[in-house]
Amino acid sequence: MPITWVVKLGGSLADSDTLPFWLDALADANLVIVPGGGPFADQVRSAQQRWSFGDEAAHAMALLAMGQYGLMLSGLCPKLGIASDVPALRTSTESGRSTIWLPGLSLMNDPGIPASWEVTSxxxxAWxxxxxxxxNLLLVKSVAIFSDDTSYGGLVAQGLVDAAFERFSAKAAFAVWLGHRQDHPRVRAGLREPSHVFTRVNRSAG
Incomplete structure (x- = not known):
């Protein structure tokens, strides 16, 4: 069964009352959920600032932070499956339920994923x-778009996505959409007709 949607739930939703509603709306949609880093990644940043260890260690810790947030999401909504690699994600979603991706340290060995804060969740x-x-890829954010420029470059300039996002997405076959945390009452409709609910991200000029 093809996977129609990958949905990244921003770590900022960890402090939002809308989080349980998002999980409930997504649970039976046969999609993959990518957790942000949330407060767990914030602790990694704080520790690195305090102790000045390298980005390679921080990158590994940030991957584990995403896993911690993902386990929290699973605890909030037990209907969701969990899996840590692509074959397991496919198997889990074939059951018809949505599955949370728990990224592992094996990603540290992927040469296409730099160990840098320019690469976030x-x-x-997108990877x-x-x-x-x-x-389709949907990025659910807590910050609204404050510009008419919804190109990859424009979103990077606004701080809505990380600096590496365009490289991972611009030539991809999937469509990229932005959603706001307050969109949760219309999630199911948006998954059917995304242009009616979400904002399409356009390729940068040139």
């Missing part, structure tokens, strides 16, 4: 969407 969601041959 946004870019990793995964490509590996799954998904049709």
């Amino acid at each position: 946004d870019s990793l969601a 995964l969407a490509g590996r799954l041959n998904a049709a």
Whole structure:
């Protein structure tokens, strides 16, 4: 069964009352959820600032932070499956339920994923969407778009996605959409007709 949607739930939703509603709406949609880093990644940043260890260690810790947030999402919504690699994600979604991706340290060995804060869960969601041959990638944010420029470059400039996101997404086959955390009452409709609910991300000029 093809995977139509990969949905990245931003770590900022960890402090939002809308989080349980998002999980409930997504649970039976046969999609893959990518967790952000949330407060767990914030702790990694704080520790690196305090102790000045390298980005390679911080990158590994940030991957584990995404896993911690993913386990929290699973605890909040036990209907969701969990899996850590592409074959397991495919198997889990074939059951008809949605599955949370728990990225592992094996990603440290992927030469296409730099150990840098320029690569956050946004870019990793795009990387995964490509590996799954998904049709759509939805990034759920807590910050609204404050510009008419919805190109990859424009979103990077606004701080809505990480600096590496365009490289992971611009030539991909999947469509990229932005959603806001307050969109949760219309999630199911948006998964059917995304242009009615979500904002399409356009390729940068040139």
